[in-house]
Amino acid sequence: MPTVTFEGRSYPTEPGETVLTALLRQGGAIPHSCRSGVCRSCLVRATQGTPPASSQKALKDTLRAQGYFLSCIAQPESELTVALPSDGVIGHTRAQLLAREQLAPDIFRLRLQAEEAFPFMAGQFITIRRPDGLRRSYSLAAPPTSDGTIELHVRRLPQGQLSGWLCEALELGAWVDLFGPEGSCFYLPDDPTRPLLLIGTGTGLAPLLGIVRDALAQGHTGPIQLFHGSRHPDGLYLQGELAALTVTHPNLTYTLCTSATGPRADVAAFGAIPDTSGWRVYLCGNPEMVKGAQRKAFLLGASLAEIYTDPFVRAG
Amino acid sequence: MSTLYERLGGEAAVDLAVDKFYRRVLADDRISAFFEGVDMERQAAKQKAFLTMVFGGPHHYTGKDMRDGHRHLVARGLNDSHFDAVVEDLGATLKELGIPDSDIAEVAALAETTRNDVLDR
Numbered sequence A: 001m002p003t004v005t006f007e008g009r010s011y012p013t014e015p016g017e018t019v020l021t022a023l024l025r026q027g028g029a030i031p032h033s034c035r036s037g038v039c040r041s042c043l044v045r046a047t048q049g050t051p052p053a054s055s056q057k058a059l060k061d062t063l064r065a066q067g068y069f070l071s072c073i074a075q076p077e078s079e080l081t082v083a084l085p086s087d088g089v090i091g092h093t094r095a096q097l098l099a100r101e102q103l104a105p106d107i108f109r110l111r112l113q114a115e116e117a118f119p120f121m122a123g124q125f126i127t128i129r130r131p132d133g134l135r136r137s138y139s140l141a142a143p144p145t146s147d148g149t150i151e152l153h154v155r156r157l158p159q160g161q162l163s164g165w166l167c168e169a170l171e172l173g174a175w176v177d178l179f180g181p182e183g184s185c186f187y188l189p190d191d192p193t194r195p196l197l198l199i200g201t202g203t204g205l206a207p208l209l210g211i212v213r214d215a216l217a218q219g220h221t222g223p224i225q226l227f228h229g230s231r232h233p234d235g236l237y238l239q240g241e242l243a244a245l246t247v248t249h250p251n252l253t254y255t256l257c258t259s260a261t262g263p264r265a266d267v268a269a270f271g272a273i274p275d276t277s278g279w280r281v282y283l284c285g286n287p288e289m290v291k292g293a294q295r296k297a298f299l300l301g302a303s304l305a306e307i308y309t310d311p312f313v314r315a316g
Numbered sequence B: 001m002s003t004l005y006e007r008l009g010g011e012a013a014v015d016l017a018v019d020k021f022y023r024r025v026l027a028d029d030r031i032s033a034f035f036e037g038v039d040m041e042r043q044a045a046k047q048k049a050f051l052t053m054v055f056g057g058p059h060h061y062t063g064k065d066m067r068d069g070h071r072h073l074v075a076r077g078l079n080d081s082h083f084d085a086v087v088e089d090l091g092a093t094l095k096e097l098g099i100p101d102s103d104i105a106e107v108a109a110l111a112e113t114t115r116n117d118v119l120d121r
């Protein structure tokens, strides 16, 4: 019977046993609850080996592509190495700050160069760790490049410790630790004609821009509608770059929303698209907006499995 | 003689029904408040397990799971009228999918067997 490796230890499995049962029986700690493939609390990621397809069936394509599976319903067919979604085994590299550019009063674009090959999908996020251990996560705003550069958008928060450090103190050429990538918000090239709806607030634009760039680079031909919202005009950025993209790519539309003086981005989006059946939807930024828009997009017809969300929890 | 689950189309039918059923339940003012603020993906996964069970398919849910999973809702006032509304939404979903009345009645009867567990009594 195949062996499962977890946190450096190997766990032999008995015939018919699932990954979860084998680990628990031998003292491996994996969060779990229903043990029947329903609650998803036992989600793990295969960092080596292929999990059985049936244990990935209920997951989003984007998670499946990264090897995630439900350990409680996975009877391993071959050797597997697994990691918990959060324990940093996912990836670690160092990166050097190449450039920093102010895009709006409190928003900066950072370009970093990874020390070694760092595979990711635009729209996923990485976590930056400062030497004192403080960590914050930022979304990847552009697809991987051949020279290994990474683009992040960072909002400088009034009391934000890490954002202040990234936007002001960190010197060009300095090195930072990166962990990841994580997250399931990214472009899937399975159907280039499918309409895409992207709604983001604040620096929620970063993952959406990453997805849009990736989609366009992969030749997506279906409509792509991007709505970017902020309370005040100060929070909107990269308007010029986005407007230029709509000129070179007529299937892309871009709508700016300032909620202090007009409709919120999600309200504007669902006003423009009252029937979301068949659409793939990406929602990033303010958690309230993300939650409300997820419900709305679903009620208007989008399949729940086709709605990808990335709520940004505020922490400087 | 095929089982109800097979007649309905097995797992593929459950997958097809789950979005439609959940959408109907969320839009139903009689019960939508109970779904306020829940994690939608988790909720949809639970609905899938519920549909598998009432379709007569393979499932692992026990009466105890049903009680534990709904006790916090019973404390918020979940009662027979809400249970009836869910069964009604289920029937309407199956009708929309073109499932014959006799099969819908069988599904409703299976759903009925969970009533006392769901309402924790």
Ligand code: FES
Binding pocket: A031, A032, A033, A034, A035, A036, A037, A038, A039, A040, A041, A042, A043, A070, A071, A072, A073
């Ligand atoms: S323990 Fe609930 S899905 Fe695995």
